Amino acid sequence: MEALVYHGAGKSAWEKVADPELVDPTDVVVEVLATTICGTDLHILKGDVPETKPGTILGHEAVGRVVEAGAGVRSVSVGDRVLVSCVSPCGQCRYCREQAYGQCLNGGGWVLGHLINGTQAAYVRVPFADLAVHPLPSGVDSAEAVLLSDIFPTSYEVGVLNGGVRPGDTVVIVGAGPIGLAAAATAKLYSPGRIIAVDLADSRLEAARRLGADVVVRADENPEDLVRELTGGLGADVVMEAVGVPDTFELCTRLVRAGGTVANVGVHGKPVTLHLEDLWIKNVTIRTGLVDTYSTPVLLDMLAAGKLPVAELATHRFRLDQIEEAYDVFGRSAETGALKVILTAGS
Numbered sequence: 338m339e340a341l342v343y344h345g346a347g348k349s350a351w352e353k354v355a356d357p358e359l360v361d362p363t364d365v366v367v368e369v370l371a372t373t374i375c376g377t378d379l380h381i382l383k384g385d386v387p388e389t390k391p392g393t394i395l396g397h398e399a400v401g402r403v404v405e406a407g408a409g410v411r412s413v414s415v416g417d418r419v420l421v422s423c424v425s426p427c428g429q430c431r432y433c434r435e436q437a438y439g440q441c442l443n444g445g446g447w448v449l450g451h452l453i454n455g456t457q458a459a460y461v462r463v464p465f466a467d468l469a470v471h472p473l474p475s476g477v478d479s480a481e482a483v484l485l486s487d488i489f490p491t492s493y494e495v496g497v498l499n500g501g502v503r504p505g506d507t508v509v510i511v512g513a514g515p516i517g518l519a520a521a522a523t524a525k526l527y528s529p530g531r532i533i534a535v536d537l538a539d540s541r542l543e544a545a546r547r548l549g550a551d552v553v554v555r556a557d558e559n560p561e562d563l564v565r566e567l568t569g570g571l572g573a574d575v576v577m578e579a580v581g582v583p584d585t586f587e588l589c590t591r592l593v594r595a596g597g598t599v600a601n602v603g604v605h606g607k608p609v610t611l612h613l614e615d616l617w618i619k620n621v622t623i624r625t626g627l628v629d630t631y632s633t634p635v636l637l638d639m640l641a642a643g644k645l646p647v648a649e650l651a652t653h654r655f656r657l658d659q660i661e662e663a664y665d666v667f668g669r670s671a672e673t674g675a676l677k678v679i680l681t682a683g684s
């Protein structure tokens with residue numbers, strides 16, 4: 338088969354590799370019908386994720402068809418169309434029993450396209466299939482459902498639920514990439530009073546408006562004053578960090594009101610200063626997290642009911658074998674306006 342193989346910092350290629358095979362009885366092999374590229378794949382390509390070894394096939398998002406199933410797999414059968422979750426839970430360990438699947442202790446968690454071969458390929462072996470893949474109802478489109486592998490559960494669990502969004506809240510989302518935008522869309526489900534999106538790119542702020550932000554502001558045009566003005570001087574009830582750099586995390590801690598919550602979603606590669614000299618008196622809660630994907634079944638129901646704006650987020654479409662071009666378009670998102678680029682098998 339062909340796949341996108343990581344060859345060390347700055348290097349990858351779409352090339353011929355061996356077909357995957359079942360290894361453990363709890364595995365399935367899935368023929369990929371749709372996959373996509375995540376900001377985290379760009380982090381890996383930059384060399385920011387040293388545990389991903391050269392030779393690894395990238396990608397942790399897919400919809401596909403089960404073509405082989407190990408003898409121990411109970412929840413799906415050969416022929417089923419499934420969503421492949423970005424997290425593969427063993428289901429047995431202490432954390433999996435608490436649905437903290439991202440913290441799996443038995444070789445599960447986020448492994449696809451990270452520690453083992455991933456989904457940017459014609460076929461992928463998925464371990465711990467009983468919980469790692471979800472059968473799809475026939476009415477949902479593969480190219481839309483693929484947004485539930487990672488970005489929707491991440492935004493919803495680590496942003497909206499960890500943030501504790503409630504009716505009437507002022508919610509600020511710093512970073513309007515796919516994650517921040519999906520956070521805006523799922524925060525809306527809780528009837529916040531207003532959603533304020535902060536970004537540096539005008540194209541992303543326009544997208545935030547389309548996906549439900551009531552107010553948008555450039556990060557370099559004093560979002561602190563605006564939030565203070567809109568909240569009678571208090572600050573925001575919930576602030577989500579969806580960028581992953583020190584400046585934006587510190588901005589979040591200045592935007593939150595006393596008693597409010599900062600939900601950090603961004604992946605950080607550098608140390609960040611926690612200004613306890615200002616925060617100690619403010620009763621704030623700071624949450625961090627890796628996606629667990631415990632919310633995927635609920636999100637799939639919402640998708641099937643037409644309640645998630647998936648089509649708005651899928652801005653570009655390519656064939657799987659055009660993936661190098663798709664990486665280029667996704668990597669230059671400020672110019673191309675790309676949010677999620679969807680790759681589908683066949684013509």
Ligand SMILES: NC(=O)c1ccc[n+]([C@@H]2O[C@H](COP(=O)([O-])OP(=O)(O)OC[C@H]3O[C@@H](n4cnc5c(N)ncnc54)[C@H](O)[C@@H]3O)[C@@H](O)[C@H]2O)c1
Binds near residue numbers: 487516536603626627
């Ligand atoms: N916690 C998790 O489980 C998890 C899962 C998936 C992704 N992530 C992380 O979430 C973050 C967002 O993901 P994404 O795919 O939307 O990334 P992205 O790079 O597409 O979007 C980031 C956005 O932040 C904006 N930005 C950059 N610098 C800024 C600044 N100083 N102020 C305001 N905005 C700024 C960019 O213009 C862009 O729109 C990334 O760090 C990603 O690695 C976390």
Ligand SMILES: [Zn+2]
Binds near residue numbers: 375378
């Ligand atoms: Zn991802």
Ligand SMILES: [Zn+2]
Binds near residue numbers: 432440445
């Ligand atoms: Zn586990």
